[in-house]
Amino acid sequence: MNRPRKASAREARRFMRRAHLFDSPAPEVGSALAHHGYVQIDPINVCGRMHDHILRNRVAGYAEGDLMRHLHGAEGGSLAAEERRAFEHHLPSTNVLAALPLQAWPHLRAAMRRRSRKPNAWMGRLTARERELAERILGAIAEGRALGPEAFEDGRKGRRVWGSATLAKATLQKLFFHGRVLIAGRRTNRRLYDLPERVLPAAVLAESEPSAEETSRWIALTRLRQHRLVALRRAEVPLVEDAVQPVAVEGCPMLYCLREDLRWFESGARRDAAPGEPMLLAPLDPLVYDRRVTRDLWGFDYAWEAYVPAARRKRGFYALPVLAGAELVGHVDVKADRAGGCLRVVSSRVLKGHGTDGAVSRLAAFLGLGPS
Numbered sequence: 001m002n003r004p005r006k007a008s009a010r011e012a013r014r015f016m017r018r019a020h021l022f023d024s025p026a027p028e029v030g031s032a033l034a035h036h037g038y039v040q041i042d043p044i045n046v047c048g049r050m051h052d053h054i055l056r057n058r059v060a061g062y063a064e065g066d067l068m069r070h071l072h073g074a075e076g077g078s079l080a081a082e083e084r085r086a087f088e089h090h091l092p093s094t095n096v097l098a099a100l101p102l103q104a105w106p107h108l109r110a111a112m113r114r115r116s117r118k119p120n121a122w123m124g125r126l127t128a129r130e131r132e133l134a135e136r137i138l139g140a141i142a143e144g145r146a147l148g149p150e151a152f153e154d155g156r157k158g159r160r161v162w163g164s165a166t167l168a169k170a171t172l173q174k175l176f177f178h179g180r181v182l183i184a185g186r187r188t189n190r191r192l193y194d195l196p197e198r199v200l201p202a203a204v205l206a207e208s209e210p211s212a213e214e215t216s217r218w219i220a221l222t223r224l225r226q227h228r229l230v231a232l233r234r235a236e237v238p239l240v241e242d243a244v245q246p247v248a249v250e251g252c253p254m255l256y257c258l259r260e261d262l263r264w265f266e267s268g269a270r271r272d273a274a275p276g277e278p279m280l281l282a283p284l285d286p287l288v289y290d291r292r293v294t295r296d297l298w299g300f301d302y303a304w305e306a307y308v309p310a311a312r313r314k315r316g317f318y319a320l321p322v323l324a325g326a327e328l329v330g331h332v333d334v335k336a337d338r339a340g341g342c343l344r345v346v347s348s349r350v351l352k353g354h355g356t357d358g359a360v361s362r363l364a365a366f367l368g369l370g371p372s
Contacts, residue, residue, distance in 0.1 A: 001241045004248040012249045013326040018264040019228035021058040029070040032058045037225035038098040046318040047336045053282030077185015088183045093219050106207045107215045112179035123177040130171040146184035146194035226286050229255050252296040278359045280320040300328035329354045344372040
């Protein structure tokens, strides 16, 4: 392991800006996905979806919905298995739904198998009722085409998980978690499921399963790609010590970056980050996802509050962090008024001297709306 590289907080923040592609966006979605390892997907659409917020700041000319088109082709799914370059699934370590490059598939298989054996109403082994319905679902999909849960509705309810769900939806969700069906496309964001062999290339499905240690290394390296500057757990360090550089920043735990990322330190060593135009980040943007690192490195305490009861919210339902140069300077809670054709600012808390009108206008234009 190399000796720690010393960096000031400001140097580390400038490194993060560049390593997260904010200063030099990727030319297309596939490049950004390869760079970050995955892109988190979330269905809430208050002012655009989470994955679109993440990528619009990282991909040149990104348009709303480009990630889904990259994954599945036209709405409803039009890509053949051999044409696919990425797919949707849950990370094995956190069960976050994400867009993943094809290379991730072998590392997900052990987690899929574990889920299928454990009792869990959301992702675990099938109940007797679900097993019976699963046979019908898999048979119907095999004989025809990609289908959603509405094709199998029979009035029965599943166990309550994140609200009410039909038995068909609960069963398909588990089959997806177990890797027996995959998302082949979406229609108005509703999932269409198909068999794995009709979604992923045959060569990907035929790859041998990695060892547990190899998958643990992949998980750690993927987290480094996702966040670029990471506080590794003690057990993770030996797995990746040949690929990482420790970075000592005053006031922070020991942080690590990929050795290949050291160029992002060097490229800005002789110049300070200009304030630039403020930028609205996704609530779960990889830059702010680790709350401890965000607090220690950026001096910014932030949490996404969409699932927090309204009375306990401090920032707002969908507050977007504001990045200005090498500083996180506040947050703006916005909501798209599609009927009224404008983007409304619900609330704003930003440090004095930092305006956000331009950033809000750019988000409104991205959504095809006007500012309020």
